[in-house]
Amino acid sequence: MSEPTILHATFTARPGEGDRVAALLRDFAEGVRAEDGNIVFDATRLVDDSDRFFVYEVYRDDEAFQAHLASPAGVPFNAALQELIVEPSSQLTFLRRL
16 A cells, blocks of 8 residues: 655745735635545644745645646646745645654
8 A cells, every 4th residue: 555645835925915825725725625636635824924824735645646736726826826925836845654
């Protein structure tokens, strides 16, 4: 049995864009949660800095994660997000269960 693919993404909204990022992320999350191989897609905003976002994701396996990356919604989401955040893209950290 293959291991799940687990990661978190972080990014910072440009000044004044936090609510737009939150709305974009909320809409995207609905579609991701409906993907066959998605187990968790938990999008959050930091309490102490509402311009900082943290997304925790779990996919059944690498194949499911690759399908997520190739989904039609991903390209327009990432293009729109890139215009609204400080970083060049979301910062991904891959994790492994103990």
